[in-house]
Amino acid sequence: MKFTDGYWMVRDGYNLQNPVDIRDVVQKDDSFTVYAATKKVEKRGDTLNATLLKATYSSPMPNVIRVRLNRHAGGVKQTPEFELYGSETNVQITNNDELLALQSGELKVSINRNTGFASEFHYGSRRLTGSAFRRAAHIEHKAAGKTYFREQLDLGMGEYVYGLGERFTPFVKNGQTVDIWNEDGGTSSEQSYKNIPFYLSNKGYGVFVNHPEKVSFEVASENVSKVQFSVEGETLEYFIIGGENPKDVLDNFTKLTGKPALPPAWTFGLWLTTSFTTNYDEETVNHFVDGMSERDLPLSVFHFDCFWMKEYQWTDFEWDKDVFPDPAGLLKRLKDKGLKICVWINPYIAEKSILFEEGMENGYLLKRKDGSVWQWDMWQAGMGIVDFTNPAAVKWYQGKLEELVDQGVDCFKTDFGERIPVEDVVYFDGSDPVKMHNYYTFQYNKAVFEVLENKLGKNEAALFARSATVGGQQFPVHWGGDCSSTYESMAESLRGGLSLGVSGFSFWSHDISGFEQTAPADVYKRWVQFGLLSSHSRLHGSDSYRVPWLFDDEAVDVLRKFTKLKNSLMPYLFNQAAESAERGIPMMRPMFLEFPEDPTCGPLDLQYMFGDSILVAPIFNEQGDVTYYLPAGTWTGLLDGQTKQGGRWYSENYDFMSLPVFVREGTLLAVGSQDSKPDYDYADGVTLHLFGLEDGKTASANIIGLDAKTVVEASAVRSGSEIKISVSGGQNVKLVLRGISEVSGVDGASHEAGEQGLLLTPAGGSVTVNL
Template identity: 55%
Template sequence: MKFTDGFWLMRDGVEASYATEVRDVRAGDDRFTAFAAVKRVERRGDTLNAPLLTVDCFSPAEGVIGVTVTHLAGRRHRGPDFALPGADTGAGQVRRDGDIVELTSGALGVRLDAGAPWTLSFRDPGGREVASVGRKGTAFLTTGDGAHHMAGQLSLGVGEQVYGLGERFTPFVKNGQVVDMWQADGGTSSEQAYKNIPFSLHVSPTGAYGVFVDHPGKVGYEIGSESVGQMQFSVEDQTLTYYVVAGPEPKDVLRRYTALTGRPALPPAWSFGLWLTTSFTTQYDEATVTKFVDGMAERDIPLSVFHFDCFWMREYQWSDFAWDPDVFPDPEGMLARLKERGLRISVWINPYIAQKSALFDEAAELGYLVRTAGGDIWQWDLWQAGMGLVDFTNPDACAWFQAKLKVLLDQGVDCFKTDFGERIPTDVVWHDGSDPERMHNYYTHLYNKVVFDLLEKERGSGEAVLFARSAAAGGQQFPVHWGGDCWSSFGAMAESLRGGLSLSLSGFGFWSHDIGGFEGTPDPAVFKRWLQFGLLSSHSRLHGSSSYRVPWEFGDEAVDVARQFTKLKHRLMPYLYGAAVEAHRTGVPLMRPMLLDFPGDPTARTLDRQYMLGPDLLVAPVFSADGDVEYYLPEGTWTHLLTGEQVQGPVWRSERHGFDSLPLYVRPGAVLPLGADTSRPDGDWLTDLSLLVAPGGAENGTVTVSVPDHQGRAAATFEVVRDAAGAVRVTAPQGRDVPKVVRSAR
C-alpha cells in the first residue's frame, strides 16, 4: 500500500509514526528487544503522549534473523499463523558493547547502535552490509478510514533485483511493481495470483538474501515503486514480523527458507510421466475414456495417469464425491480396467459443497460448514448453486472430508486434483476463531494438507501427490502445483513459464501447467510447442476447458511430438528423479531460473524465457509459430542433448527449430544418466543405463553420478574420470554393468 505523496508529503488522511531513536535495549543471551520512540526525545516531557515501538530481534533458525515490530500489544491474536516446522528457538547469540548490540546466527547478523538514529544493519560474517532498515523503515501508519498499518522497509542496493512473491505472471524481476498478497482466481493474464507467498529473493552483484513476511493475511508490497530505493511491506495489524534469510548464494537462501517453512515431499516416480485428462466441460463417459487410452497406446504415446475432471460427479452437486451413475454406472470396474493397463487414476475435487448434494445437509447438521456472524451457513451461487465451504479449522470436519475421499481411494483412485481454495470469504466465523482476513490466504494450506495427509496415510510415504492450484507459504510441502487457467496462445505459454519460475524462487520444488493452454483451443503450432515445454517440465499434463487435448486432434505431427518428448522424458528419468531428490532434500527446485545456477552472470538474472531443468539441462521453449527462438548460453562448452552439437558460451543465439527440436543443452562438464526404458517413467533405470558425458569438464577430473531408486535412495553410484587427452573412464560398483558413454540422447 502506498502511504506517501511523493518524497516529501503524505497522502490525504495518512499519519505516519517512524522509529526515530532508541530509548532502551534489553539484551538476553539469544535475542534483544529495543524500544524506539517515534520522535526525538530532548526533554522528559517528550516521553508523554507519544507512542513507543517495541522491536524484538531473534533467530528462529541458523542464518535467519527475525524482527517483530509492535505498536499496541494488547490486541487479541486470533491466528492462523504460518507453520514453521524448522524453527529452533535460541539459534542466535547476542553480544553487547556499550551502545552496540549485535545478534548473530550463522551466516547473518543484525546490528543496532542505540546511540545513533534508528537503523538496523544486517551483515554477513565478514561485516559486509547485506540489507538495512533506515529512518523510515520501521513504522506504523493510520489512514483516514481508521485503519492501522504496520510497515517495514529494507534498502535496495545498486543493482539489486527482487524475485519470487509466489506464482506471479507479471514481469519476472519485481522491481518497480506493486504486489498484494491476496488469493484470487484471476487466471494467468493479470496481476492476481493463485499462490501468494510473502517471500522475496534478492540478488545483487555482491550476493543474495531473502525476506519472509510472517503474516498469512494481506501483505502489500511496494518494490522500488513508492520509495524507489526501498522494498516496503505493510499489513493492517498492530504487529509485523519478518525474517531476513542469509545467502550468500541464491540456492543458500532457498535452502534456509525451506528448512524453516518446510521442504517439498518427494513425488512418486510414476507422477513424472504424461497425464491425460477428460478436459473440463467436454462430453465424456467410459467409452470416451477408453477411446482416449486406446488412442494413446495405438500411437505409441506412453501414458502414466488418467485424470477425471469435474463432471465425473453429477451436475450441481460438486463436490459430493459420488460418480455420476448415468455416465459411470460401474466406477469400480472401470477403474480396475484402467489400472490393469498400468495407469494411475486422478480425480478432480474442491472444498465446496453444493446445496443440491446430500453432503450439504450432512455437513450442515454436523456443523462442518463455515458460518456467518449471525449463525447462518455462508453460501453463494458463484461456481456451484448454493454452495457452502468446508471448515478445515474444525478437526472433525477434516476427518469427515478425508473419510469421503477414502471411499474413492478404496475404489482405485490414486491422487486428487485439489482445485480452487482461493475464493474464501472474509465475512464469516471460523470454528477455531481464526481471523477471517488472515484465513483468506491460509485456507488453501489447510485444504491441501488435509488431502495430502490422507494420501500419505493410505498410500504410504513417497506415494502421495496432488495436482494443486492454490497455495500459501509452506504449501511446497504438498506437491505438485500447476499454473491455473491460461489461454491457448504463445503469450499465455510465456506467462505460464514466468509464473512457474517465480514460484520456484518462492520455495516450490515442483510445478506444472496445462499443455496447450486451458481456455479455448490452441492452433497446432501452439499445441506442439507447448508439448515440448510441458514434457520438459517437472510434471506434464494434457488438459483443456471446452475441447479435448488428445494429440491426434492437432494432426499427425502433434502425435509425433507427443511420442518423441514423452519418451525423451522417460529416458531422462534417472537424471530428473535425482534432481527431484535434491529438491526434496534441499529445497532447490527441479525447474529453476537461470540465476539460481549462474548468479555471477548478470545476463542470467533477467532471463524468463528459458530455464534449467535440474542442475545440468538448459531448456529454451519456442514461443513462435515459425520456430524462431532467441536464447542465451552462459560460459563454457554446451552440448545439444538431441544432436550432440557443441556451442561455446557465453553467447546469445537466434535459431529456427522444427517441431522435433528446441534449444536443449547439457551443461559444460556434466554427466547425465540416461535410462533405456522409454515406455514408462518408473521403469528399471539401471538396466542398459548410459551416460552422456558433456565436454568442458576439468582435465583429470572426476564426476560422481548417483542414480536413485524409486524411493529416492542411491541405487548405484558411478565414477566418471576424464584424462588430459579427453578420454573417459567409467567405473561401476561391484555387481553393476559399466554404462556406455553416448554423445546425445538420440
C-alpha cells in the same frame, strides 16, 4: 500499499511515526528488544503523550534472523499462524554503548546506537540489506480507523527481486506492487492463485514476511531504492534469510516453512484428462487411452475432471451413475492398462449435494455471524464451504476421499481454495477470516494429502493443486491454473512457474496448449515440447479434448518424441527431484539460480535450467525462431549433439521436432534404458553420458531407485589426457564419452565408436580412457 505522496509528502489522512530515538534495550539470552521513541527526546516532558515502538531481534535457526516490530501488544492474538520449523541455534549478542548486534551462523544484524534507529544485515563480510533511518513506520489512518506497520529494506544497484509466489507479471519484480491475496484470476493479470510473502534477491538473501493475511509489497515502486512491505495492525514480523548463494537461501527458507515431499516417480510421466466441460463416458475414455496406446504414446495418468460427478452436485464424491454405472470396474480396467487415476475435487459443497444437509447439521460448513451456513451461487448453486478448522469436518471430508482411494483412485486434483470469504463469516475455532483467506488452502491441501499418505504410503502421495500459501510446498504437485491457448499465455505460465520455484515450491506443472479455447496446431506442438520438459506434464483443456491426433499428424509425433525423451531422462530427473525436495529448490530453475555470478542471467525468463545440468529454451512462435543465452562454458545439444560455446547469445530456427536443449560441460548424465514409462528400474541398463570434462575437473552422478535410495554412484575425473570413470552399483551400466570417437587406449572396458561418441561397456567398477 502506498502511504506517501512522492518522496517527501505523506498521503492525506495518514500519520506516519518512525522509531527514531533509542531509549532502552532489554537483552535476553537469545534476543534483544529495542525501545525507540518516535521523536528525539530532549527533556523528560518529551516522554509524555508519545508513542514508543519496539523491535525485537531473535533467531529461530542458523542463518535466519527474526525481526518483530510492534506498538501496542495488548490486542487479542488472532489465528491462524504459519507452521514454522525452527532448529537449535546459538546466537551471539553484542550490547555496548555504540553497537547492538545479534549473529546467527554467518548472518548478523547490527544497529549503531549513535546514528538513530537503523539496522544492517550482513552475511559474513557481505552486506545484504538494511532498514535505514526513518524507514520502519507505524501508520495510522484515523478516518478509516485502521493502523498499519511498514518496513522498507534497501535495494542495491543491479539488485533484482524475485518470487512472491506464482506471479504471471514480469519475472523481475522491481517496479511492481504486489498484494499477497489469493484470487481465482487466471494467468493473465496481477492476481495469483499462489501468494507467498517471500522474496529472493539475486544478491543472495531472502525476506519472509510472517503474516497469513494480506501483505502489500512495493518493490522499488513507492521508493525506487527500497522494497517496502506492510500489513494492517499493530505488529509486523519478518525474517531475513541468509546463505552462501540463492540456492542456500531457499534451503534455509524451506527448513523454516517445510520441505516439499518427493512425488512418486509415476507422477513425472504424461497425464491426460477428460478436459473440463467436454462430454465423456467410459467409451470416450477408452477411446483416448487406447488411441494413445495404438499410436505408441506413453501415458502414465488418466484424470477425470469435474463432470465425473453429476452437475449441480459438486462436491458429493459420487460418480454420475448415468454416465459411469460401474465406476469400480472402470477404474480397475484402466489400472489394468498400467494407468494411475486422478479425480477432480474441491472444498465446496453445493446445496443439491447429498453432503450438504449432513455438513450443515453437523457444523462442518462455514457459518455466518447469525449461525446460518455461509452460501452463495458463485461456481455451484447454493454452495457452502468446508470448515477445515473443525477437526470433525476434516475427518468427515477425509472419509469421503478414503472411499475413493479404496475404489482405486491414486491422486486428487485439489482445485479452487481461493474464493474464501472474509465478510460475515465465522470459523469453528474462531480464526480471523482475513488471516484464513490465504491460509485456507494450506488446511485444505494438507487434509487431502494426509489421506493419500495414510492410505497409499508416504512415498505414493501426490496432489495436483491450484491454490497455495506458505507451507503448501509440502503437498506437491502444483499447477499454474487457467491459461489461454496462445504463445503469450505460454510465456506467462513459464514466468509464473519460475516465480513459484524461487518461492520454495519444487514441483510445478501447467495445462499443455492452454486451458481456455483450443490452440492451433503450432501452439499445441510448441507447448508439448515445453510441457514435457517441465517438472510435471499434463494435457488438459476447457471445452475441447487435448489428444494430439485432433490437431494434426505431426502433433502425434511431437508428443511421442518428447514423452519418450522425458521417460528416458528419469534416472537424471528423479535424482534431481530428490535433491529439489531435500533442499527446497525448484526442478525448473531460473537461470540466475544456477548461475548467480553471471549478470546476464538475472532477468532471463524465456529459458530455464531443468535440474542443474540441462538448459531448455522453449519456442514461442509459429515460425520456430528462438533467441537464447548460454552461460560460459561448452554446451552440447541433447537432441542434435552439436556443441556451442557459452558466454553469448544465439538466434536460430527449429522445426517442431526440436528446440534448444543443451547439457552443460562437466555433466555425467544418466539416461535410462526405457522410454515407455517413468517408473522403472533406473539402475538396470542405464547409460552414463559424459559431456566435456576439463582437465582437473570432476563430474558425478547418483541414481536413486523408486524408494529414493541411492542405487548407483558414478564419478569421472580428468587428469591431463586421462579420464578415469568409477561406477558403483547398477546392472549392465554403459558409458558414452560425448563428442569423442577416437582414443589412444581404454582400460577396463570394451569400446566402440557410436553415433553420439565413444561407447564404453565396463568390465568392472572403473574405466580409464586415454584421449
